[in-house]
Amino acid sequence: MALNGQVAVVTGAAMGIGRAITEILLQNGAKVALIDVDEIAGRSLLEILEKQFGSDRVLFLSCDVESEEKLKVAFQKIAETFGGVDIFCNNAGILNEIQWQKTISINLVSAISGNYLALEHMSRQNGGRGGIGPLPSCPVYTASKHGLLGFTRAMAAASRASGYGVRVNALCPSFVQTELFSSGPSRLGQFAHLADEAAQFAEKIGILTVGEVAEAFLELATDETKNGEALLLLPKRKQYVTFPSFL
Numbered sequence: 001m002a003l004n005g006q007v008a009v010v011t012g013a014a015m016g017i018g019r020a021i022t023e024i025l026l027q028n029g030a031k032v033a034l035i036d037v038d039e040i041a042g043r044s045l046l047e048i049l050e051k052q053f054g055s056d057r058v059l060f061l062s063c064d065v066e067s068e069e070k071l072k073v074a075f076q077k078i079a080e081t082f083g084g085v086d087i088f089c090n091n092a093g094i095l096n097e098i099q100w101q102k103t104i105s106i107n108l109v110s111a112i113s114g115n116y117l118a119l120e121h122m123s124r125q126n127g128g129r130g131g132i133g134p135l136p137s138c139p140v141y142t143a144s145k146h147g148l149l150g151f152t153r154a155m156a157a158a159s160r161a162s163g164y165g166v167r168v169n170a171l172c173p174s175f176v177q178t179e180l181f182s183s184g185p186s187r188l189g190q191f192a193h194l195a196d197e198a199a200q201f202a203e204k205i206g207i208l209t210v211g212e213v214a215e216a217f218l219e220l221a222t223d224e225t226k227n228g229e230a231l232l233l234l235p236k237r238k239q240y241v242t243f244p245s246f247l
């Protein structure tokens with residue numbers, strides 16, 4: 001199996017895309033630490049996964065990624081339990097144009113602090129084993145994801161230049177059938193009048209399943225040639241985005 005013996009950490013793992021990524025990682029031999037703020041959904045998934053994959057391969061940590069302190073403790077516990085971290089999937093995110101500060105806080109600020117914490121555990125310079133850190137993909141929501149993309153590319157370059165041995169990539173799916181997607185229209189705030197247009201657009205380009213996103217994640221996680229890439233995933237198209245380069 002492609003990921004035998006590797007240790008993965010997935011944030012927002014209790015449902016949706018995070019859950020599908022967790023499952024595909026386990027199916028491919030990895031040990032997985034699930035982080036989620038929803039303790040009930042997290043514990044209930046843990047029970048299912050323990051039966052399927054064995055209790056020595058899964059760990060659930062109830063943690064709000066907005067708290068850097070709690071996230072730090074969670075990483076410590078994961079390192080103690082599994083002996084290190086090889087793959088970090090920075091997936092937790094919300095779509096909420098009403099509480100827009102929270103959207104930036106979780107989607108961008110917490111994703112950055114999660115990435116830094118993961119790097120502390122993964123960098124070869126700190127005795128880590130190297131690895132990867134893909135990040136995923138309404139104006140504020142979009143801004144949070146664009147910020148993350150810039151951060152991903154710069155971190156990949158910094159990792160390369162510093163010899164961390166850590167790859168950092170972004171997985172950018174279009175619409176995916178999850179709770180975030182179906183509750184999207186009620187969270188658009190001052191842009192609620194654009195919900196129908198968004199729904200028509202979603203219908204036109206199609207809606208991905210979480211399984212399709214998980215497959216693409218596995219591709220990024222296992223292709224060691226990829227660093228600083230953004231993999232765009234649509235129902236009928238999958239391609240690496242080309243950015244202008246000054247070098």
Ligand SMILES: NC(=O)C1=CN([C@@H]2O[C@H](COP(=O)(O)OP(=O)(O)OC[C@H]3O[C@@H](n4cnc5c(N)ncnc54)[C@H](O)[C@@H]3O)[C@@H](O)[C@H]2O)C=CC1
Binds near residue numbers: 038091173178179181
């Ligand atoms: N559903 C979609 O159409 C798309 C989603 N994405 C991104 O994929 C990621 C996952 O989205 P979905 O699975 O659709 O969402 P979801 O709403 O179905 O699941 C999100 C999970 O993250 C957890 N979570 C939320 N805030 C958290 C916090 N502060 N700390 C810890 N866990 C937290 C939730 O409890 C939940 O288990 C998000 O970053 C989202 O922006 C990207 C492209 C399309």
Ligand SMILES: CCCCCC(=O)/C=C/C=C\C/C=C\C/C=C\CCCC(=O)O
Binds near residue numbers: 174181182196202
């Ligand atoms: C083309 C890029 C898409 C990326 C979008 C993304 O990351 C998440 C979007 C989630 C929701 C978008 C907001 C509103 C969607 C409008 C209608 C959805 C209809 C839902 C339903 O009928 O269940």
